Amino acid sequence: MKQVKICPDCDSEYFAHIDTCADCGSDLLTPEDNLKLQDNRRECKEKALENHVVIREGDLKWMDELFHVLIDSNIPCLVTSDAGCNKSCCGGTYQLLVSAEDGERAKARIEEYYAEIDPELRASNEMKDQGKCPACGHSVASDAVECPDCGLTLILIE
Numbered sequence: 682m683k684q685v686k687i688c689p690d691c692d693s694e695y696f697a698h699i700d701t702c703a704d705c706g707s708d709l710l711t712p713e714d715n716l717k718l719q720d721n722r723r724e725c726k727e728k729a730l731e732n733h734v735v736i737r738e739g740d741l742k743w744m745d746e747l748f749h750v751l752i753d754s755n756i757p758c759l760v761t762s763d764a765g766c767n768k769s770c771c772g773g774t775y776q777l778l779v780s781a782e783d784g785e786r787a788k789a790r791i792e793e794y795y796a797e798i799d800p801e802l803r804a805s806n807e808m809k810d811q812g813k814c815p816a817c818g819h820s821v822a823s824d825a826v827e828c829p830d831c832g833l834t835l836i837l838i839e
Contacts, residue, residue: 684696686700687711687712688702688707689709689710690705691707722752725752725755731780733780734779734781735776736777736779736787738774741762741775744760744775744776747794751777751779751787756779756787756790757780757783758778758779759777760777761778762774762775809821814828814833815833816833817830
């Protein structure tokens with residue numbers, strides 16, 4: 682039997698000496714580890730969500746990405762949508778749901794994921810926490826909406 686590794690995300694098969702999927706960049710697993718991971722993902726997806734809360738809202742692509750981040754972290758979740766206007770012009774809003782007991786853990790994992798995909802975000806938040814503008818380093822008040830020196834928006838108001 683030949684030694685192989687499998688991508689857990691796109692199921693591509695590679696020689697055993699290769700560690701990263703060339704198609705999607707995921708770490709490759711042995712067939713046994715991949716089977717365990719797929720079983721864990723299936724169990725996590727099938728777990729019923731009781732007393733659920735909305736953790737994030739947004740477009741389908743982003744909610745699907747966060748869904749997979751949480752499932753891979755063994756946090757059961759579900760993506761739902763409102764129907765929009767049913768004329769295909771409004772697009773609808775998608776919601777990522779988790780159980781109330783997993784809410785804080787899910788929020789922490791999503792924040793960690795943001796830092797993974799955008800490392801500058803962590804540095805910017807640290808500067809803002811120190812009372813400095815992340816763009817120019819000018820002193821800013823903790824409740825400032827924008828930097829008085831460079832005009833960078835510090836707080837997004839919805």
